[in-house]
Amino acid sequence: MASSIHFLDIKGKPLLTKDYKGDIPVTALERFPLLVLQGSSDEYNTKPVFQDRGVSYAYLIHNDLYVLALARGNVNIYSIMVFLRRLIEVLESYVKRLVEESIRDNFSIIYELLDEMVDFGTPQISDVQMLKQYIKVKHFKLEELINPIKALDNDQKVKVPMALTNSISWRSEGISYKKNEAFLDVVEAINMTLTTTGQVITSEILGKIKIRSQLSGMPDLRLGINEKFLNAGLDRLNGGPDNVTNDFGLEDIKFHQCVRLAKFENDKIITFIPPDGEFELMTYRILSPPNLVPLILVDYKLQNHSNTRLELFVRLKTNFKRRLTCTNLELLIPCPDDIDSPSFQTSATTSKCKIKYVPEKSAILWRFKSIPGGKDYSMIAELNLPSVKLQENVDQLKKITKKPIKVNFQIPYFTTSGLQVRYLRINEPKLQYKSYPWVRYVTQSGDDYIIRMK
């Protein structure tokens, strides 16, 4: 339970402060920038949680902000941290991008939200859709200036909030749409560590099913997933013997709070009353998926000409079916910090791809807007290094051969885990309307699709 929550700019100057318990001295906040700085000089090891003079600090960094919670005693710090993360999500649904500027611009609404989301330092609610019912999205809009009176009218129409104490706390009654639709997105992000010879060191799939529901009333939904996948999941949960069944390598499944968990565990069915609007119904994780081949292969060689000139050879192969297309393929190839007049050659036609040097990332970016499966391209980059600093060059070279190549990509209409959505049944017992579920699949790179160099 947090005593107070603060937003600070990147220099540690407080922007907004919400005190819930009043048991923290003002000096504690003043000391924060000092302590973070101190921590960072001390083997740059600033942990997100530390203690000073009896006050515990827990913070995270988001864009140009510190989001900080202070507390006393042996509080549940994990809960605080999870809440801070969620708080940022909620605020971003109100102000789009949470930065120093937007905090100042919307400070009164943020205060209101902080009042509502937390009582006595204990998180109460973090459902955006529910909060939006009575803390309206009224962050600054131009029309208020043009026509203040109209804006005023709108304000007065703020609905009396429904009780958050209903048994279905994530959905309110009386929602109505003309056309009842539910959109289902299956998104699988792949993290993989590969060698330049295409050998897989680690791999994992992080999948999620997102739903955007535009459904009236209190609909009861039932999601059908291919039984094989579901069984694998349940076997995993129930700790069936390691070697049997589980063709998928399914490690874990997580559900949104609306899913009836006991029902899933006992009867293998996924049923729920969805929140209104967008939410993540389910996430799953597959460790070392047995059927997953690397979708993008990269070979890399570096030739060093007496520490003043480098030649990088990069070969790229799209290792999936020809009828599929990969969009926004990006390779970030590490290079030294300080390079001169780079020149590039590639076997792909220049209209298909772009190659450029990105100094702020110390990397060369090789980018395809779209590329079909089964293709094979290569690229040579010639980089000149400043000849005055030979020793530095050597150090730099050592460094870049340790950095991995990072790959980003997206392949629509395709999943790798073997999960298939069979159906989404929508049933609203009172209204009995016709409804339309839609499903989309996409596979993309996770944060960590990398090629390690040896």
Add this chain to the structure above:
Amino acid sequence: MVNDSKYFVKCRGSELLAEFREATNSKKEKNTLLKKKNVLKKFLANITVESTDIIDVFTEVIKLYKEAQQSSLDQELRVMIYHCLRSTNHYRSEDREQVIELLLRDYYSKSIPAHIKGLALQTLTSIPNEHFIQASIPAVKKSLHDQDPHVRKTGCFCVARIYEFDLQIGNDAHLIDHLNDKLDDGNPSVVSSALVALSDITEKVEEFEFSISEDHAFELLDILPTINEWAQASSLSSILYFAPDSQATACEIIDKVLPYLQQSNNEVVLNALKVIIYMSNYIMHPEDLIPQLPKRIGSALVSVLNSGPEIQFLLLRNTILLLLSKFNLVSLNVTSFFCRYNDPIYIKDTKLEIIYLLANEENLHIILEELEEYARDSDVQMSRKAIRAIGNLAIKLEDIATDAVLVLSDLIESKVPHILQEVVVVFKRIVRRYPYLHSKMLNNLMENIDMIEEPGSKLAIVWLIGEYNTAMEKNAVSLLKKIGQNFREDNSEVQLAFLTALIKVYLNFSADKMCEDLVVETFRTATEDIGNIDVRERGFYYWRLLSNRRDFPNAIEEIVNAKLPVISSDPDNLDTRVLEELEMNIGTLASIYLKPVSHVFRLNKVKELQHTSALKREHSSVFAAQKNHSSKTLRLRSSSSLTYRNKSASSLTPIEAEFKFNRQQAGQRYSSSKADDTDSDTMVGSLDISGSRKQKNSLGLTRRMSKLGRKLTISR
């Protein structure tokens, strides 16, 4: 762009005052509302940037409030006013009275929606001022019986706030009894708020103790699906106040809690985990009884590794705790904890610790390969830590030791300075553990002796030379001479080690002229030029040994070449009781620091496993004896239990909760038949003691509480 940030201009109190006046005196109704809001925003902004002379303007805010209460229905304005009121406690006495009156009027008003009523009460109890708190008490009491569940919920937290502010005020008003009643509220959300408030109060107040009966524990589990995620988390956590008295009960609870490991809110998952771990203490061999348990726990832990680094870090620390305390219950694949390239260093560090704990005969080769990769990392810190980890693993598992040394010798081939420094230190430790491994790397290291600079590494290499002076290809004397060039400037640890190494070498090379010269020169420097007493002392000591060599030829051998004890790996484990306590504090700061709560937080209560017949642990009788002892001497405990029936529509079975507390000052005693059954041990113990002390003013009182439909005795 013009927007809220324009208010963040420092302005003087007088300017604000003028604006307030303008806003309140303006004629046009609609325009003024906007103006009022704007000036309030400005006021708030100025409080945030801490303008000093803002206090005088406060009267204006109150005026505005007064006016708003009479005329406007606008909620936003009201919410903003509440916020302004809360932002300070520098009230003049006449202002204070006004504010109290206004807030109370809002609270008691019939036309105001429940949500605003709640806020008014929240505001009243949030101003840290005794007058406000005192004034709020009747309202808070009433709020607990409001017809709207939201108000009741708010009321629960208000009680907690009052206790936080001043225990005495809360006690005098008997607020805790009212709060306790809320545990049987018909609305699950109110019940869970009451639980949070109660556990918060009992956490802070020595005299209060909180426990939950079996029925109530199950009732809590049953309401979980109907409450929101944060309430789920706190309710799960409250299950820890229940001590099961049979293995079957504990198993049943675990069964019911298991599905919550699949919740997407990490906080719910961790609290579910906490309950499971806690309950497993009451089961003999839980991993056999519920075979899927280790896997479920393992995958729940690993699933969080995809959250932000801060959350990951906290979870990883808790993973360490679980590996230390419940190794059999956690099935983890070590590869899940391999570091990612862009993990922050504090994550990598923690992951290394976990990798170390998870290492066994089967996975040690993958681990070693991975660690070698880290050791070559361009990040110096990481590289050093990885090398250290390799060393620790080698010391922990003999099977890996030879391979580890091979990896280390591969690493020094890279000739990277920081790798070399670290490898020397690690190799020395490995040799202390497995002396037979010395030959593997000794010569490679000596090749690179010029690059060794850091004191720790110097010390290690000097020690190695001294210890294995005859086993090396190179001449030990010239090596020592080389490394001893800066003997004067070295730190005293290195100097001490150097003296010892030199004397060892000298015993084998006494015929060597160069060695003799080195000895003479070094010992002269040590005893004459160096200021450090220890170094001098050791110099004289060896000097004396050498000068008496003829008389006692064997003695010097025995002393100098005494066999060193073999080191072992650092003990992994913390004390069992500490671990037990930490398990009950999963997710809290203590679990992150991995220290007993009392070491970090003096004021927090110590939690310990309650002793029931089902509790399974070694030496449990010893623990029990200690516990009984302490409860007799330290606590003048009078237990009381309020048992109640749940009136919620859903529950057909009556549920019971006990809320036991003791007030030493008042000497009050609440007791009930239920308490006598379940808790007779402590009851008898405490009765004796408090009975003898408080005999004078003990008089019996019996009160019937018809509302709860059961008998309750209060004795004094």
